Amino acid sequence: MWKTVRRAARATGHLLLAAVMAFGMYIFVTVLLITAVGTLAVVGAWLLPETVLLIRRIAGAKRQLTAAWTGVRIPEAYQPLTGTVRERFRTAVGDPGTLTDFRWMVAYYLYGALVVLALPLWPVGLVVDGVWAGLLRQKPLVLPLIVRIADLEADWSTALLKPSPKAQLARRVAELAATRADAIAAHGAELRRIERDLHDGAQANLVALSMRIGLAKRAYERDPETARRLLDEAQDQAEQALTELRNVVRGIHPPILTDRGLVGAVRALAASSGLQVVVDDAGMGEEVRAPAAVEAAAYFVVAEALTNAAKYSGSPRAEVALTRTRRGLRVRVGDVEGRGGAEEGSGSGLLGMRRRVAALDGTVEVSSPVGGPTVIEVELPCVW
Template sequence: PPPPAPEGASGPAARYRWIMSDPQTRREWVWVLVDPLAGALLAFFPLALILSGVWGVFLAFFGVPLSVEWDGLWYQFIPIEGRATAVLAGVLGVLQLPLALWVAPRAVRRHALYTRSMLAPSESELMAGRIQHLATTRSDAVDTQMAEIRRIERDLHDGAQARLVAMGMTLDAAEHRLESDPEAVRALLAEARESSSKALEELRDLVRGIHPPVLADRGLADAVRALAMVCPVRTEVHVDLPGRPEMPVESAAYFAISEILTNVAKHSGADRAWIDLRYDRGMLRITVTDDGQGGADVSRGTGLRGIERRLATFDGVLAVNSPVNGPTMVTMELPCVLPSPKTTSS
């Protein structure tokens, strides 16, 4: 049934106008009215051929006496006037039986085409849905990008920037004590060196969180293998990629797999996990399976929703199959091309 009418659409007439203003609902109502007749005709046509064939075979044996009794009898365009015409009716009836078997599947396909033409949205509706999807994913991408920028700013401000400020203050103190207390200056310089090392380490961690070096240098296959090696759950990886995806798609796939493996380690209680990464017909297909307790739900987990939003930016999809008591299977598909040759063997 259609959803409840919005405010202001009270009364049968207003509700009717509201329902019929939706093109999809209007097509469905037309289909409901037309399909019983059109569908019945398409379904009855092969059956009619079978019944007609059986009637022709029957007339081959009993047509002559029936024609005499009924004062004339026709089978299609053939008048049953004697044994020869009765046999001809039987031959036509036999020929209609295989014809019915030939027509039946084609009638089903015709019905499918007719139903699709009646119910499928028009090009303008598809374009409107596409525009709405792009607007939503663009908004999500902007929000994600802004959140990432704020995270980078926060990490720089609280981490590397603070250490660099402290290192500057240490060097300033060392400069003032250079003549009076060389031993103190030596200790201050050691402290400054330690602060610079920690700042450099934090900057490297920050860059690794933006785009891991192994992903940039070795590609998605080796980057996923590196994730599997550090995952607390024993993870097997199978890769079948004839090349490297584009960098944005590669990055989205990498961080999606990383998030799923984090969920597996934290929440699933699994002993083993499997990652299957392959390219098929313009799609990068990723499947992550674990033998944990199951119960994963996209609607209840911010991590899975974040993955879904990340993939939607590239017209990707996420599917989760996680019955209670497991296993859990997360499938992701990303449309992409593979312009680069394979860098590592699978």
């Protein structure tokens, strides 16, 4: 009985919030009428995108309310309202999410009344079920009905607010377009880095090597001692050029990944970072390797995060966790006693990290409150 009372009380709270939202929706009709008149009059066309944004916020609040009751998140699929007034107007009208929200609003005007009418059932249920179940030892009648109404209201809201396949496709296309742009930017930056490293390092050493060999050839007959010295210098120059080339190759795909795998490569990074780094790889499970691109991205994330921690955090310690998930690979890097306050636009490398991960359709979450610590969590999808 008490379990039923508690669940009915929670259902009543859900219905009360839903009823408040329903009353707000009835008042919102005025805003819709003003928008409709302004849009028809053309001069008020700018009202439509703003109204659509407001509707999105209302629908978002309803999604959160419904998810709090059902425990299942309702996804959103909206196209961004940006650009000129004409572009915003065109997006607001053509976005499938606008039709979804409007359809829900119209339906909510109707079934929202059911929510309002169900509120008095709570005191009635306490009295009726108190006698029926408490004194006569029968199963409660009214209180389970309150829970059923809350379930029904949540089911209807979920069905109406769930994005249509067309909206989900439009959002996915927009995400892929942004990801492609980030991948192109990351690829361009990588090419420029390689070109710079080759030009400033290996190429300069190879030019100096060629000059020394030429001088040695000219000095060989008349001054063998000078020629021998120049050849010794040329050998040193060749070794420097090889070192530079190895560094360039290591930046493209570290050979240690091929030799030791991701776990071994990350442990080597931790050992050479200058910090006290604890590596937790227990979540990697069986020795099944991720695709090379995924391993390279994970290695880059750990290397960049540990470099940032050593340079900016002020913390002597850091933690790295590698976890194999059902959908891919999770990488978590955090300093233990850092000062926090990391920002993407401050030269910390976070933007490059985000672009590299986005190119693989992954996600990056950065938590860095002022006072620390800074925690970077990356999800990289892959098939094991």
